[in-house]
Amino acid sequence: MSQPTDESRVLVIYTGGTIGMLIGNRGYVPEPFFLTETLKSQTRFHDPLQDSLFSNSGSVQGFRQFLSQSGRSSPSGPSPTTAEFKPPTLLVRSSRPIGNFATRGLGGLNQLDAPAPPTCVKLAENLYEAHLPSLITPRSSVSGGGGSKSIRYAILEWNPLLDSSNIETEDWIRLASEIELNYSFDAFVILHGTDTMSYTSSALSFLLEDLGKTVILTGAQIPLSQLRNDAVDNLMGALSIAGNYIIPECCLYFNHTLFRGNRVSKISSYDLGAFQSPNFPPLVNVGIDIIVNWNDVIRQTSLRRFRAHKVMSPHVATLRLFPGIATATIRAFLSPPIRGVVLESFGSGNAPQRPDLILAFKEACDRGVVIVAISQCMKGSVSDAYEAGRELAAVGVVAGSDMTPECALTKLSYLLSKPELHVEDVRKLVSTPLRGELTRQSATTLSQTTINQNIENIQGLLSEFVRLSGRPETPQITISLPTEATQDAAASWTSTAAEAASTEAALLPFLIHAAAARNDAEAVKFCLEAEATTDSIASPGPSNVASGLANTLDAASGGSPLHAAALNGSTECVDILLSRGALVHLRDTLGHTALYYAARRGHERIVNVLVQAGASLSGLDGGFAAWAVKTAIQNADHVSRDIWLKAGVHTEDF
Structure with missing residues (x-):
């Protein structure tokens, strides 16, 4: 159905x-x-x-x-x-x-x-x-x-x-x-x-x-x-x-x-x-x-x-530190078959600095036990701000940043269940965000964009917009700030970062759709790079899709740039959009996915790429797809048949 x-x-x-x-x-x-x-x-x-x-x-x-219709029957009889x-x-x-x-x-x-x-x-x-x-x-x-x-x-x-x-x-x-x-x-x-x-x-x-x-x-x-x-x-x-x-x-x-x-x-x-x-x-x-x-x-x-993934390691546990905890308790806790331990430490990752206790942690780490330190506090993160925390890190205890106890335990169980990962791999990955579960510490801060940079960005954006309009001669667009002599006059462009960002947010969605449809990979890259300087991209259509320019919807068709690229055979644009978070399961207002349009237009390589990325036919795709395969078989059109089969049509559908 x-x-x-x-x-x-x-x-x-x-x-x-x-x-x-x-x-x-x-x-x-x-x-x-x-x-x-x-x-x-x-x-x-x-x-x-x-x-x-x-x-x-x-x-x-x-x-x-x-x-007015409640309790009434239709002319053709009771409903x-x-x-x-x-x-x-x-x-x-x-x-x-x-x-x-x-x-x-x-x-x-x-x-x-x-x-x-x-x-x-x-x-x-x-x-x-x-x-x-x-x-x-x-x-x-x-x-x-x-x-x-x-x-x-x-x-x-x-x-x-x-x-x-x-x-x-x-x-x-x-x-x-x-x-x-x-x-x-x-x-x-x-x-x-x-x-x-x-x-x-x-x-x-x-x-x-x-x-x-x-x-x-x-x-x-x-x-x-x-x-x-x-x-x-x-x-x-x-x-x-x-x-x-x-x-x-x-x-x-x-x-x-x-x-x-x-x-x-x-x-x-x-x-x-x-x-x-x-x-x-x-x-x-x-x-x-x-x-x-x-x-x-x-x-x-x-x-x-x-x-x-269908395996979880059972050899993990959580150990909560407390003042006066016995070293014998810790040694017993870290004994085989334990492979991973979530250590709920004090404050920002501190533990008692008793030599016998630190030695117990070191022996376990040397033996291959993965110990992840998180904070007992609801809010905050493990850091190396204190000497007590640095001693744990020195013996091999991994900082778990701001993970919750539930997350740290299940993540450790998940990683330890993968036979291809060695102990050092697990230690590295447990402190790396895999699903947004922890906050990555950043050592750099973004510098504020200057007025001249704002003007340069908008000028480049408008020039790209005009170029993609298809005019044979692309005019050079120049935006100038008002001079001292014209300060009192109405400036044609204001210069705040917020206004520059709002201008980009208004133009970029239209630009990326045009670029994807015309197989202009450089313009798609230009849009996505410009997005990085904009706080948010407002979709001109329904805003019920994930963030990012790669998923902004066209107001008329309800399709994403990926729909446009797949329909028009823009293979390079499809690759770029997928690498920037384009969703393969989005359906336009007609109920079709990008995979459907690629298969219908016979773009085999795009079909292969989308299927590899997890795309599947859904919504209204299935009915036409089954008919298309049946017709291709009757007409001995093996190319079309094979493309639809690669897209996921099952022979039992027809």
């Missing part, structure tokens, strides 16, 4: 947690079916006919029309009710059986009362698939989004549901595997208990290598079963962001805030604001408007396809 352009598809993986619990004899317990059945009954989460109040209150006229309407199913894969309700502990629930399980097919060892019934939200628009959109989602419910205190390393790997198996979805929301959510979000940020889509973990402090709860806001907020914005990171959403997943810690067991990111600002703030801090969103510059 083709995907409508005004609809995004999100896979919700429900692991358990407070959000779907009910009160049992011994407190809150997870209950199968409850979450899905509750969401089905609430029109804000499920409006299959798009006939709810939420879908018809976008305007006064729409609301009045909704009231179907929500109960009679069967929404389309979505194909979901898992490493475990899907919907195997017979093995659930249902207690007093009669099996006949339970929802009919989907038909689960075993494809291979540890690979199952089923068509799960989908839910769909009412049409709505978000800040910066292009028109109204519905979010269609399926819920993959784990069996059994887990309290987050029971989450193990194998469950992190299972989550990563399920995202990999279902990577055709536009985005992913993981429902999880709050106690260990920050561990899971940190672990997934490393396990999901070269991630190009949005992954959001969320949950609740008060379950959905209670009248007053935070579950509705958290789930709807996570769905709205996942369905409308491409933020290619593993994130955590809670209490109207989206955090980078490896930057958070749980700081309260009773506040609704249960999480904080002490050393990094939120990626999204949700208030009256949804404000995305695009400059802080990671730009994907890797040309590798997404993959899930």
Whole structure:
């Protein structure tokens, strides 16, 4: 089934947690079916006919029309009710059986009362698939989004549901595997208990290598079963962001805030604001408007396809220092099979300077144990400002900068699981930002741009703009500052850095689209280099894509510069844009990706490059692609057939 352009598809993986619990004899317990059945009954989460109040209150006229038609039948007969309407199913894969309700502990629930399980097919060892019934939200628009959109989602419910205190390393790997198996979805929301959510979000940020889509973990402090709860806001907020914005990171959403997943810690067991990111600002703030801090969103510059890493080293642990800690305790703690230790040190990375204690750390480091020092303080970073901290570094302890304990532990486990990495490689990488998990210390500061430099930049920008307009003779553009004699006259150009930056931000998006379409690689480079001097680039179209000029959208087509380059066969421009963070999963207003346009125009090398970078056909691409392959086979057009097959068309599609 083709995907409508005004609809995004999100896979919700429900692991358990407070959000779907009910009160049992011994407190809150997870209950199968409850979450899905509750969401089905609430029109804000499920409006299959798009006939709810939420879908018809976008305007006064729409609301009045909704009231006038309520309870009436159409001329052709009664319209179907929500109960009679069967929404389309979505194909979901898992490493475990899907919907195997017979093995659930249902207690007093009669099996006949339970929802009919989907038909689960075993494809291979540890690979199952089923068509799960989908839910769909009412049409709505978000800040910066292009028109109204519905979010269609399926819920993959784990069996059994887990309290987050029971989450193990194998469950992190299972989550990563399920995202990999279902990577055709536009985005992913993981429902999880709050106690260990920050561990899971940190672990997934490393396990999901070269991630190009949005992954959001969320949950609740008060379950959905209670009248007053935070579950509705958290789930709807996570769905709205996942369905409308491409933020290619593993994130955590809670209490109207989206955090980078490896930057958070749980700081309260009773506040609704249960999480904080002490050393990094939120990626999204949700208030009256949804404000995305695009400059802080990671730009994907890797040309590798997404993959899930499926191993974590179990031989890691966290050691918290305290005054008077015995050396014997530390020696025992650092003994085999321990391979990595997160050392929670005092202040900015200090430890007791007792010779026997320092010797214990040195012996462990010499033996190959990787010790990473982080601070016990919520805010701040490990540094070498004090002699006590320098002694740790001298014996081989690595500074963990401002990583959270959860992040440092999971990162160490991830790195130590890679057999190709030697101990020195791990020590180097653990203090290097891989997923934005730590702040890189910079020894240089940017100098303020001078007035003359501002004028020179704008002058070059305008000249490039005129050159790309296609005129046979390019005029020389010169901008001059007012002289003393004309100071009182209205200057044609002002000279502040802010005004220069705003001028560049207004012109660069148009310029890079023109350059990509004309295969002008030098002009594309010029734009991207000019971007470095501009605080932010404002897209003239919908602003629901990642930061950076490489992803700015054309107001008319909704396409990115990568769309233009792929359509026109600009191979060099495609390479440059991908290296600067262009997103391969973006779809234009017609629902097509850059890969679709490259394949349709027969640009084989661009198809190969995009596929290598993780691109896949999605949205409305599939229907035409299957037809194109079938037609190519009938016409014996082997070139076109091979290009579409390389783009990812499967023979079973036709």
